[in-house]
Each structure stands twice: as C-alpha cells, then as structure tokens.
Amino acid sequence: MSLKDNIEMIRQELNSEEKFFEKAVVTERFIKKYKKAIIASIAAIVVLVAANIAYEANEKSKIKEANIAFSKLALNPSDTAALSELKSLAPNLHDAWVFSQAIANKDIEKLKSLKHTKALIVSDMAEYEMATDNSMLAEYASKQDAIFRDLALVQGAIMLLNENKIDEARNSLEKVSKESSLEKLVAILMHYGIK
Template structure:
C-alpha cells in the first residue's frame, strides 16, 4: 500500500469518527433540551401502567368476592350478609339472583322491585313475568323495546283461545313479526287453533 492510500484511509476513518461524535453531540443537546419532557413522559407511562395493573387486580378481587357471596347464597338463600355483599360488588348479578328467587317463589313484589334495574335483560324479564301473571301480555308486547314481544303475543293469544275469544286471538297472532322464529307456531295456531 502506498502512503497516499494510507492517508486516504486515515481521512475516511477520521471523517466517520467525526460524524459519530457530531451525532452524539446532537443527541446530547436534544436530551438536554427536552430532558424534563422525556422524564415526565416516562413517569406518566409508568403511572398509567401501574394504575392499570392495580385496577385489574382490584377487579379480579371484586369478581372473586362476588363469586364467593353468590356461592354462599346458593347454599343459603336467606343469607342477608351475602346478599348485601353481592349487591355492593356486582349489582347486575345481585339483580339476577333476586329475579331467580322471585320466579322460584312467585314473589310479585320482588319482580316489581326489579322494574328499574340497570340490567336490561333482567328488567325486561321481570316486566314479562309480571305481565303473564296479570294477563297484561298485550300491553307488554306493545312496548317498542320488549325483548319477548312475539312470545307475549302468542301466550296472550293462547289465553284468549282458552276463553273462546277467537277473533281477538287471531288479531293478536297477526301482530307477531313475520321474521320471528315463532312464525311456524303462529301459522300452526292460525291453521289448527283458530277456524
């Protein structure tokens, strides 16, 4: 190798080292300039992750405690302490338990107490059960958001058929949605039950 080649090689190495140090200086300036923002961002990320982990642990603990309270109620349905604990930990599960007990005991007062529950399906089931008990199925079915609308119409029509009110039963069956999964039952009732 010639001296000229050696000098060129040394220049290239110095040039690359110079660029490396230049980038290191730029990075250092950037870090110094935005040091507080970087530290705050890292601290915020750590706090958010820590809070999320704590929240998940708390939710698992609440779920576990609610399951224990529910198991106690299954053993002894009169355990008021377990019922109160379930109500505070899992209100929707509490309402489901109250609903199941009200149905089992045919307790209309408990069903009425569930009318304003936030558990949508429990609310609607309670209204449906009260309607079947009071023969108010047509009123229940007239609600726009009634989940069991078609079933209530069919059940009401059957009650009318049992009382020989055939025209009223036919009118009620005709209100059942054509897309309903109960449409075959309606067709059978119209064909065989109502002549």
C-alpha cells in the same frame, strides 16, 4: 491497495466518525433541552401501568368475593349478609339472584322492585313475568324495546284463543316477527287454531 485508496478509506472513516459524533451531540442537546418532559412522560407511564395493575387486581378480588357471596346464597337463600355483600360487589348478579328467588317464590313485589334495575335483561324479564301474571301481555308486547315481544304476542294469542276471541288472536299472531324462532308455532296456530 494503493496509497490513494488508503487515504480515501481513512477519509471515509473520519467522515463517518464525525457524523456519529455530530449525531451524538445533537442527541445530547435534545435530551438536555427536554429532560424534564422526558422524565415526566416516563413517570406518567409508570404510574399508569401501576394504576392499571392495581385496578385489575382489585376487580379480580371483587369478582372472587362476589362468587363467594353467591355460593353462600346458593347454600342458604335467606343469608342477608351474603345478599348485601353481593349487592355491593356485583349489583347485576344481585339483581339476577333476586329475580330467580322472586320467580321461585312467585313474589310479585320483588319483581316490581326489579322493574327499574340497571341489568337490562333482568329488568325486561321481570316486566315480562309481571305481564304474564296480570294478563297484560299485549301492553308488554307493545313496548318498542321488549326482549320477549314475540313470546308475549304468541302467549297472548293463545289466551285469546282460549277465550274464543279469534280475530284478536289473529291480529296478535300477525304482529310476530317473520324472523322469530316462534314463526313455526305461529304458522301452526294460524292454520289449526284460527280458521
């Protein structure tokens, strides 16, 4: 290596060290200028992570306690303490339990109490069951958001056929959705039941 190459190499090393120190000074100034904001951001992240961990632990605990209360109810359906604990821990599961007991005991009053529950499926199932008991299936099926609409239409049509109201039964069956899983049953009823 020549002396000229050595000097050039030393100059490049000094330039790179100078740039490194320059960046270090800029970084140090940045940290000093925004020190409080950086510390606050780190503290906020730590608090959010801790709060999230605590929330998840609390939710798991509530689920475990709700399962224990549900198990107690399965063993003893008349356990009012377990029922109230289930209602406070998991209202939707509570409503599902009350619905199952109302169906098992044919308790229309409990079904009426579930009509406005926040558990959408339980609410709709309660309305459907009340409609079948009161022969108000057509009214239930006319609701826009009825989950069991097609089933109510078919069941209502069968009741109309039993009363020999053929035209009304046909009208009811024609309202059943073509994509319904009951379409084959509707086709059979239209072919054999309504002539």
